[in-house]
Amino acid sequence: MCLYLPRHLGDVVATDATDGERQPLSATPGETILIVEDEIAIRQLVSEILGEAGHRILEASTGPAGVKVMQSNERIDLLITDVGLPGGLNGRQVADAGRAIRPALKVLFVTGYAANAAVGAGHLDEGMEVLTKPFNIGELERRVHALIRG
Incomplete structure (x- = not known):
């Protein structure tokens, strides 16, 4: 097997090292996000990113476990669900159950499927958004910040 890569002929231009670095959006203290994701690596990554941004993170690996957390007295500002x-409940069913308990709950669906197919013909209520993988x-x-801020 051969791998051909382009070659740059010319001088390297120095750039400021901070140009490409991401600047996380700051969270308001006390904002709590529930992440319902069955893939451990994705759940840990999202938890780490949002935790470093200052959010308080709760995790569940199945739909029923996520609903159980929402039935508790925990403050939850945003639900992020695959x-x-x-476990018997998909992400849309988890969100609907969460909204039955907490009508103003904001929801961010994360999916590897097409956004329209993922959540039932693309119908999303106010305060719900879809983010496709990868x-x-x-x-x-940005999406988390916008949803929480309303």
């Missing part, structure tokens, strides 16, 4: 979940960390932070 659409395809094991996603950019900056886009995740």
Whole structure:
């Protein structure tokens, strides 16, 4: 197998090292995000990113576990849920159950499927958004910030 890469002929231009670095959006103290995701690596990554931004993170690996957390007295400002979940409830059902308990709950669906197909013909209530995988960390932070701020 051969791999051909382009070659740059010319001088290297120095740039400021901070140009490409992401600047996380700051969280208001006390903002709590519930992440319902069955893939451990994704759940940990999202938790770490949002935790470093100052959010308080709660985690669940199945739909029923996520609903149980929402039935508790925990403050939850945002639900981030994968659409395809094991355990009998998908992400849309988790969000609907959460909204039955907490009508003003903001929801960010994360999915590897097409956005329209993922959440039932693309119908989203106010305060709900879809983020498709793979996603950019900056886009995740921006969406979370926008949803929480309303």
